[in-house]
Amino acid sequence: MTAAVTATVTATVRGPDEILVGFTVALRAAGVPVTHDRAQSYLAAAALVDLGSVRGVYHAGRATLCASPADLLRYDQVYESYFDGRTGLPRDVVPVPRATHAPALELGGEGDDAAGPDADAEARRVAASRTELLRHRDVATLTANEKARLAALFATLDVRLPRRRAVRRRPWHRGAVDPSRTLRASLRRMGEPATIAWRRRAHRPRPVVLLVDVSGSMSSYADALLRLAHRFAQAGPAVETFTLGTRVTRLTRALAVRDPDRALVAAGAAVPDWSGGTRLGETLKAFLDRWGRRGLARGAVVVVFSDGWERGDARLLGEQVARLRLVAHRVVWVNPHRGKAGYEAVQVGVRAVLPHVDDFVAGHSLAAFAELTELVARA
Template sequence: MASDRRDEIDRLVGFVRALRSAGIRSATSTDFIEAVGLLDVGAREDVYRAGRATLCDDPAQLPVYDRVFARWFGETGVGERMNPMTVTVERPLGLGADDAASGDDGDAADAPALASARERLAHRDVAALDARERRELARAFAALPARPPQRRGHRTAPSHRGSIDLNRTAREQLRRGGEPGPLLRRERRPRPRRVVWLIDVSGSMKPYADSYLRLAHRSFQSAPRTTEVFTMGTRLTRITPALRLQDPDRALAAAGELVPDWSGGTRLGDMLRAFGDRWGRRGVARGAVVIIASDGWERGDAQLLGEQVAQLHRLAHRVVWANPHRGKAGYEPIQSGIAAALPSVDQLVAGHSLATLAEVLELAARA
């Protein structure tokens, strides 16, 4: 029954590929297949345990692993045997039916094609993607590196550099009975800097709002205590509580229940004034990295928008404006809203593709 054995191996290799597409880059087929071979490939629990032991190297990966395993092998109970005819095969973007069953995930023939497909997706305009590509894009957000920006804290910690710690140095001298010893040093410990997302969900931002919310969710998961997320439409809505859900789809669904003004109009100046009055001056924006995600179309008073961005700039450590049109050929920030705000913006960046959105995260981390 060599063909049956080969089908089993192909299914396991496909599962590893699905994990890698979902963001578990450390997953490789060799150890997993060897571990399953020592157990019972028909028993769902054996396959599940073998995969957890060989494919995950971080506890944070387990929710992703569980979700992909349930989707790949079905919802049968643990310990039940799997019916090979009911296994669902999901293929990463760029792989056809023949590719999905052609050996290990490290095959030289597959790697260039897969890398090329992902590279093309990374640089395509989010608004131009079809439904399948949007699903692939949504999975790719989970793999983006996200680090909170750091600031120098007030507390110090022992260090090999920095200023001399007189107290510790004196105690060390006493412990040595007065004999000369090393000069012990200390430096101020870094602390996460707050990040505030202000995301425009008006009608003109409809093709991009989902991607910006997923980006904010990725940022929040990296530093939940120092990240705040708001949407701006006809009203300002704080959606931070909804983003505590680890699964991005569930988090965005919960956020959608909080936001009453999807795809409507927006008055950015009024929304920033509402943010400043209720949140900004009370400490949320003080010393923070503030990321405004908007195309800059202002239906209200452009002068008010300029004044509010200037006030926000005085409170914040850095103001970054991510505009989905910034990276398109021929774009100039001449619209009344963005033109009024630009003098108080530290950096105007593109935000129309996966690659440019990843740069927004990196820019925030370095701020």
């Protein structure tokens, strides 16, 4: 705790946690996207450093509360405004206007002809750096402008459906001898020996089933997950998409629309239980009873997007995931909190399903979605 915080606690009889939480509120008001998880990380980091060290508390906040280079300047301004080192009291927060557009690079001036190519290269480098930072940001913490930019980046995902060997065989330049084609070619030559024909087992896309949790705890990720589901749907006809909440809703037809924005509008109109409760066990049972036995999940790669918050019986959820594992080729559970620092699988729903899934992966950023698409393609 800094000397400023110590004096504040003495003067106003407030605890250090209250002072530090007030600082995170000031940062959020200044435009820094401080989430609940980041605030908790900040308090934990401040407790580990020497609370009498101004430098320690300052850098603990920079490391846990700032998500991009743009946040660093705001952090310094708010820190200077909030903690007054001369009086030892927090001062009134000076609002920092939130930038709605990236600052333009100054490319004009003397020597434009000579510096033009270098300036263009620098502009491209800065744009690429910002795009890379956005790819690794948690989609739940993005602003409206950042979400619009991220939506355009979904088109860059390389979505490929997994393949499986078919029963039928196809002509090939090597492999096993095709006796029927070889014999027919010989008969066309009046019994004279003909070139030996070869064949191999054909391959076809393996079905992919996406189950997206749209309950209240997943509402901040629902838009990004449905955009990802739309990318899978455009990769081929062997993709089925359902939403899980208080009921099961099939979105395969809605996501077949080529335009992603129109597809999401159609999906939103089809789902009646947005941001509702969570009954994963019951909805998975309904899915398996209605569509699992009919073959949609049989031999498929089933991807479940959920944070595992179960309001119903967790044992039922575990039983249904075990039942799903018996008919599916592979079960992948995607948890948006899996990729966050310090995450532990403590939810009863997550602990119930972990013994029955093949992969438990993160799903909170575009970079995590890219890793997921690669995992599905190799399944």
